[in-house]
Amino acid sequence: MKRLLIANRGEIAVRIIRAARDLGIETVAVASDADGKAKHAQLADSVVPIGPSQASKSYLVADSIVAAAREAGADAVHPGYGFLSERADFAAAVADAGLTFVGPDAAVIEQMGDKVRARQVAAAAGVPTVPGTPDAIDDVAVAVRAAAEVGYPVMLKAAAGGGGRGIRVVADETELVAAFPAASREAASAFGDGRMYLERFVRSARHVEVQVLGDGDRAVHLFERECSLQRRRQKVIEEATSPGIDDRTRAAMTDAAVRLCDQVGYRSAGTCEFLVDDDTGEFFFIEMNTRIQVEHPVTELITGVDLVAQQLRIAAGDPLSLEQADIRGSGHAIEVRICAEDPERGFLPSPGPIGHLELPGGPWVRMDTWLTPGGQVSPFYDSLMAKLIVWGEDRAAAVQRAKRALGEFVVEGLPSTTTLLAEILDQPWFTSAQFDTGTLEAWLEQRATSTPTGATT
Secondary structure, three states: OOEEEEOOOHHHHHHHHHHHHHOOOEEEEEEOHHHOOOHHHHHOOEEEEOOOOOHHHOOOOHHHHHHHHHHHOOOEEEOOOOOOOOOHHHHHHHHHOOOEEOOOOHHHHHHHHOHHHHHHHHHHOOOOEOOEOOOOEOOHHHHHHHHHHHOOOEEEEEOOOOOOOOOEEEOOHHHHHHHHHHHHHHHHHHHOOOOEEEEEOOOOEEEEEEEEEEEOOOEEEEEEEEEEEEEOOEEEEEEEOOOOOOHHHHHHHHHHHHHHHHHHOOEEEEEEEEEEEOOOOOEEEEEEEOOOOOOHHHHHHHHOOOHHHHHHHHHOOOOOOOOHHHOOOOOEEEEEEEEOEEHHHOOEEOOEEOOOEEOOOOOOEEEEEOOOOOOEEOOOOOOEEEEEEEEEOOHHHHHHHHHHHHHHOEEOOOOOOHHHHHHHHOOHHHHOOOOOOOHHHHHHHHHHHHOOOOOOO
């Protein structure tokens, strides 16, 4: 691998460029009209324009990305996360063009991207799954019969979905009949596939995911991440390792993730996501992400393993260089996602020019960001501005360091979630790690009713 095209933008494109540079690989950026002066375009060795600012006309056009790779003389393509990263047809198009796709092959992406098929693979590998329907459902009458067998409440989910789209929790048959058509339409709009499936709704659940690496012949895990703090099923704060599971559960869950990878001959970095029932201690596989995750830095900080570099080496044909016994976790890491949103106005996205900028520093503080003074938060893309990641010798030290670093982060000119994140870190339920997937939204609702009108953060 000599020249790599990064089929993405923002902080993940910057992250990949740096990892490639460390390995002596030339980098090619792609940039829409809105991103001509963006940080990833400035850092790369070369840049190829790919069209209008709207992602649907640039970053999501597979043919344009493949054409850009050919034009630039790239021999490999890294998709990052989001956009085309889990599109099997894109991985196939890259391979058909004679280029290396940095990720699993198209067949594995397709297999694990279909949530119903992924559940079937997990079951074949002896990995526990949430009780639910074994097959996809496209008819509300079938859904009603299935829900009666599973037992209410149930979670209605898109078979081809992700990112919280096409999901509904329903308490009874009346709610299911009303919710099914809307969820199916949302899934069809987002993923081109309106099929659904049902799962038992776990009332008090943690969202815990296991980081894996595989070379097609064997796989290893790099421990787990706690991802329960979510708003509208989008993660807000992540940790490694999870403070909410014991060593026995950790060992069983990480072993299950490796078995699943072995079942499909997994190649590249990936993440197996699980729900942990706080009441019973049971864990259930829910899905696999066949790409690098937004929250991968917390795993890197506790293990010392560069996951993007590992992706690139595996894609280049190198066998996995890590043995499971050699992977050790040290200390605790926390990541907070800083977004250009106004928490006091319903998290309204706040695009606009960036004024004065100060980034935190010091030992064990990492900032993954595309921010530059005088830059612009675009209205065309995700509102994520930066990821602040810190390490501490234990969780209490990591929390304290995160608070300090958030206090040093300054971005003027537009609202951000910085102060809200600091407020979350101060909550008793956070410091004691007594939370589940519903805790943050419940707290935000309570906060909204107690915050005086017009108050700002």
